[in-house]
Amino acid sequence: MASASFSRISGLESELWPWLLLGAALLLVVVVWRLLALRRRRIRRQLDPRRITIKDIDGMLDGSDFERYLHRLFTELGYEDVYKTSTSGDFGADLVFADRYGERTVLQAKRYSPTNPVGLSAVQEVYGSMRVYGAQRAVVLTSGRYTAACRKLAAYNGVVLLDREDLEDIIAYFKGKQPEAAMETIEREPEDPPHPLQT
Numbered sequence: 218m219a220s221a222s223f224s225r226i227s228g229l230e231s232e233l234w235p236w237l238l239l240g241a242a243l244l245l246v247v248v249v250w251r252l253l254a255l256r257r258r259r260i261r262r263q264l265d266p267r268r269i270t271i272k273d274i275d276g277m278l279d280g281s282d283f284e285r286y287l288h289r290l291f292t293e294l295g296y297e298d299v300y301k302t303s304t305s306g307d308f309g310a311d312l313v314f315a316d317r318y319g320e321r322t323v324l325q326a327k328r329y330s331p332t333n334p335v336g337l338s339a340v341q342e343v344y345g346s347m348r349v350y351g352a353q354r355a356v357v358l359t360s361g362r363y364t365a366a367c368r369k370l371a372a373y374n375g376v377v378l379l380d381r382e383d384l385e386d387i388i389a390y391f392k393g394k395q396p397e398a399a400m401e402t403i404e405r406e407p408e409d410p411p412h413p414l415q416t
Contacts, residue, residue: 266290283328308349309342322354329361372410
């Protein structure tokens, strides 16, 4: 009788063993996932340019984190007089800084997904902010892409557009201790307009 109940218990243990292993594996996956999520959140909170990746930028909750990150990045690149404008009433500029040649530059930051392109309003706003901040140059920097109309308007108005690939290059140059190459990308000339508009 005792041996029959022992074999029944042994049979239950052998049936439960795979489920216990599966449960332990799932628990381990959840714990690792949670630790990675906490690490990503901490990196984003600190906005350390040496640690932030394009995936971290994609995961930022709103544009103000992206603006604060860019403020730190531009400061650490060596730009002078870098300041972040107030969140409300910024007149179309998120950062203002002096480039390597002393030209005051206004920058609008757009943390967009690659599938949601930046439109005309970004160029209109940053171009309009030039007078407010006494700037000679205007830049829009996005983690996404631009519409064709946005590119055309930027070219006609001399606004530099930096897209996702440019941002990835800037990050790589910064992390690779090549600040001059990052600045070259940021300070490049605007595209030439395709042709004069016909009236």
